[in-house]
Amino acid sequence: MKTITIDGPAAAGKTTLSRIISEDLGFVYVDTGAIYRALAFYMKKNNIDFKDEIKVCKNLNSKIRPSGEKIFLNNEDVSNFIRTEEISMGASIISSYQKVRDYLLDIQRNIGKEFDCVFEGRDMGTKVFPMAQIKFYLDADIETRARRRFNQLKDKGENPLYEKVYADLEKRDSQDMKRKHSPLKPASDAFLIDSTLIGVNEVREKMIGIINSKWAKI
Numbered sequence: 001m002k003t004i005t006i007d008g009p010a011a012a013g014k015t016t017l018s019r020i021i022s023e024d025l026g027f028v029y030v031d032t033g034a035i036y037r038a039l040a041f042y043m044k045k046n047n048i049d050f051k052d053e054i055k056v057c058k059n060l061n062s063k064i065r066p067s068g069e070k071i072f073l074n075n076e077d078v079s080n081f082i083r084t085e086e087i088s089m090g091a092s093i094i095s096s097y098q099k100v101r102d103y104l105l106d107i108q109r110n111i112g113k114e115f116d117c118v119f120e121g122r123d124m125g126t127k128v129f130p131m132a133q134i135k136f137y138l139d140a141d142i143e144t145r146a147r148r149r150f151n152q153l154k155d156k157g158e159n160p161l162y163e164k165v166y167a168d169l170e171k172r173d174s175q176d177m178k179r180k181h182s183p184l185k186p187a188s189d190a191f192l193i194d195s196t197l198i199g200v201n202e203v204r205e206k207m208i209g210i211i212n213s214k215w216a217k218i
């Protein structure tokens with residue numbers, strides 16, 4: 001199977017680019033952040049404090065299944081409940097626990113065994129798929145990412161405060177980068193792309209150019 005990984009911090013454009021690239025190539029798109037989010041949603045629903053590592057780790061018994069753009073928790077579609085700021089932060093907190101990461105590892109790897117995929121996440125190229133044929137690390141400066149996230153929330157009809165969006169992103173990046181287990185960082189063999197000054201189409205062209213030239217050589 002062919003695997004392309006796209007890692008990077010929050011709001012760097014991973015979702016947009018992963019969707020486009022997977023469509024271009026006819027690959028399955030897998031948003032691994034949604035898997036962590038679904039688990040955080042389960043903890044919230046069961047009144048389990050995200051910060052209570054022992055309790056979180058004692059409650060790793062739910063079935064999480066991504067399917068296309070949807071994510072199922074114990075056979076219930078929870079896709080519409082996982083995109084809140086509380087769940088973003090909760091997912092970031094519980095994702096720092098080794099047992100949580102181990103619990104979710106096979107779900108991700110098993111999908112990669114069955115389909116040609118584009119996987120989006122934080123540790124796709126470093127930990128989950130170290131043998132992936134092509135790895136990208138997508139980044140942009142924090143002001144650009146905060147502005148993009150702010151506009152996304154406005155487009156969704158919300159009334160965000162830019163300073164809060166910025167502070168939340170900064171906190172989440174710091175948690176994701178400084179955690180002990182599988183911290184966010186570029187794989188040593190990842191192609192680094194900074195989208196601060198370039199738009200979606202240009203990033204797409206760069207990525208497709210890299211994919212084509214790499215696959216021509218394999």
Ligand code: DC
Binds near residue numbers: 095123
């Ligand atoms: O990509 P996202 O914003 O939906 O991810 C939510 C959180 O889940 C993120 O802050 C950290 C965690 N996560 C992770 O630790 N590893 C992944 N592969 C994907 C997400």
